[in-house]
Amino acid sequence: MPRKRFKSLLSRMSSLLNLRFIILFCMIVLNFLFMHYYIATHIGLEDYPNCRAVSNLWACVVDAVVIYLFSYLLTIGRVRVSLPLAFSLSMVLAYANILYARFFGIYLPKNVLFQIGNLNDKDVLLSILSAVSYVDALFLVFAAIFGFLYVKWKDKGLQKKSFASLLTSVGIVYMYFILWLLFHIGDGKYYQSFKAGFYDLVPYYKWESSVKPNIYLFKMGFTRRFLYCMSDYTSKNVELTRNQLDEIITYSLDHSERVSDRPLLKDKNLIFILVESYLSETIDLVVDGHEITPFMNRLKTERNVYFNSHIHPNITCGQSSDGQLIYMTGLLPLRSVITVDVAKSCQLKGLPKLLKEYGRIKSSHIVIPTVATFWSQDDMCKVYGIDKIYSKDDVQDRVAVSADLTDEQIFSMASSVDCQTAPPFFSLILTMSMHGPYHLKPDSDFTLTDSSLPEKYRNYLIKCHYFDEQIEQYINSLKETGVYDRSVIVIASDHHIEPKQLDMEGRISTDLPLYIINGDINMRQSWTGTCNQLDVYTTLLDLFVRDDWCGLGHTLLRPEYNDSYTPQAERLSEWILRGDYFNR
Known part of the structure; x- marks a missing residue:
């Protein structure tokens, strides 16, 4: 009986949403989750209160949505191409951060592209490549699973109801956070800290000295750091106040x-x-x-x-x-x-x-x-x-x-x-x-x-x-x-x-x-x-x-x-x- 009900529920959901699309999209989220938790457990965060895990899940979903929409625009709306492209981009970004963190103990800095020419240096390149580990094979496992499912489903209407499925997935996660907030509304600063990090589109950290870089990215994700980075570079030199000068x-x-x-x-x-x-x-x-x-x-x-x-x-x-x-x-x-x-x-x-x-x-x-x-x-x-x-x-x-x-x-x-x-x-x-x-x-x-x-x-x-x-x-x-x-x-x-x-x-x-x-x-x-x-x-x-x-x-x-x-x-x-x- 429960089995029939479960099948019935799946059938109803399939009529409203594209479950195949949602599963492949979740594989993109998985790349980011693996990256963050590898760095958290093997490299280390500056601190690790419970609310950071909740914030991190939201950050991974936001980053996955953004990277998918970027791929969707890049492929002129071809879902069958944008999904594997988004997965590949997320995997490259995640793995690059893991390699960099093993060598430098930190996520890729937001201005690292300005030093990309350093990769022409043989010693630097060999040092980074020396950080490759057997654990990295998990990315190949993720890629194999994604590839198997994609080949199996690519001709079965991946594009149908894709945006409805995407919005529904994001909405479910969003509702989860709303419930979490309601359950922790009496936790004072704990609640306020999470609320600020969750709602702020661009977290306002004017001064780097107030930021713990690893926990900051773990909590906020790449998208919001990128937006902060852009606002940061449009006003590179900050005008100091009289009190600061004094x-x-x-x-x-x-x-x-x-x-x-x-x-x-x-x-x-x-x-x-x-x-x-x-x-x-x-x-x-x-x-x-x-x-x-x-x-x-x-x-x-x-x-x-x-x-x-x-x-x-x-x-x-x-x-x-x-x-x-x-x-x-x-x-x-x-x-x-x-x-x-x-x-x-x-x-x-x-x-x-x-x-x-x-x-x-x-x-x-x-x-x-x-x-x-x-x-x-x-x-x-x-x-x-x-x-x-x-x-x-x-x-x-x-x-x-x-x-x-x-x-x-x-x-x-x-x-x-x-x-x-x-x-x-x-x-x-x-x-x-x-x-x-x-x-x-x-x-x-x-x-x-x-x-x-x-x-x-x-x-x-x-x-x-x-x-x-x-x-x-x-x-x-x-x-x-x-x-x-x-x-x-x-x-x-x-x-x-x-x-x-x-x-x-x-x-x-x-x-x-x-x-x-x-x-x-x-x-x-x-x-x-x-x-x-x-x-x-x-x-x-x-x-x-x-x-x-x-x-x-x-x-x-x-x-x-x-x-x-x-x-x-x-x-x-x-x-x-x-x-x-x-x-x-």
């Missing part, structure tokens, strides 16, 4: 933790070596009886070398470009966008720009392993005040167009340029050898066989050993030419590596090392404990110049230290970037 001025002019009483350095070059993915864990590490970084181990013990192995990374989704921005400007990056796409149109107080304004240097240059446009390097160099870029385009014997320079080539070029440049100068050198992927064994005579360490970690350590050899040769060349004694040399890491990328979760720290050589720094009167990337810019200004602007970090040249990475510093950084504060 807070920036008051905070930045408070030099109590940003300036020491030490004398300033004069007539010194500043050479800043920004090392790719350099972890403090490698310092003093011995594997198979071999030191991983013997030169860097010795260097930290030498006279006139400041060393700190407890630098906390402050980067967000911009990775290397974020690290460079922090060190060059004393600002924190934005949370859920690639910050250089905002910063490249701003006026900022770049480190080399300030050094030149105060007469500490005559010129500045940068040596990079990639093309000049990588991570908008050419535009950002203008913002930082760097005069000249030396890139892989300046090396004729590189292996291939897509191949980045090796550390040997980078340091060789840097040594040549440094020797030919009139002092005092500023030089920024970017290395590349410790970049992923880590599943591929490096081409090196130095090998590690300790089976207690995962293969990816051993490969990373081999890369670190290669870097150690190359920087030793570079430092020796500076000593031979006399540049070493006339220079302050900073060695810092651009960003950390997530331990799970090396199969070392729970076994290694993400702290970064910092070396400052020839800075005449009294270690007993300096801070060598836990601090931030944000503090390096402020510390270097404390060595070289006295300006009203010292960055938002704290100097490490004092024995006392308070954490500089605060919600206020994050908020002020965004106001300065979004409001183009220094261009007033």
